[in-house]
Amino acid sequence: MLLSTFSGELLEAGVDEAGRGCLAGPVVAAAVILPPDYKHHLLNDSKQLNRKQREQIREDVLRDAVAWAIGEATPAEIDEINILQATFLAMHRAIAGLAQTAGYLLIDGNRFKPYGQVPHTCIVKGDGKYLSIAAASVLAKTHRDDVMQRLAEEYAVFGWERNAGYPTPEHRQAIALHGATPYHRHSFTLLPSPQLLSDAPAEL
Structure with missing residues (x-):
């Protein structure tokens, strides 16, 4: 079972990305603050879910989250500053977009560029351990899939x-x-x- 919180902060935001290994399209990040003691019977790392499950969870998270936001870094930005820095940029944009200021950041992975003075912890494979990161994983993945679907109509x-x-x-x-x-x-x-x-x- 995924854990509801790491820091104990009421406004702990889970942050995750999608699309780092792609050859085309943006890298997308999501930040999600869930209610305390939030539970969801399906919520897990987006890679462990099928498309129908991800879409259902997205609807639930968008409805239930205290706050959520999406950030992107474009292919041009990726080429200019490299994929790692572009991933941090997308994450920072997602965090900045939250309707409520996060008191703590829980980052999927082992590296992160600090966001101002907000404390953070990196969790390897965190999307399979903490609900807020799993929720961010689902939002980032589904948003990016929608972007690539639209671009596919052009190319x-x-x-x-x-x-x-x-x-x-x-x-x-x-x-x-x-x-x-x-x-x-x-x-x-x-x-x-x-x-x-x-x-x-x-x-x-």
């Missing part, structure tokens, strides 16, 4: 509605055939090896 050949910009064989094959878009992260290795491409499906 249909990359299959972003299926791969969300991750480096699947389908995605890399499309880059090889059609080139990169403004939504790709040009500082990333988009086509790492000819062997990978030769193993990719011939049809998109």
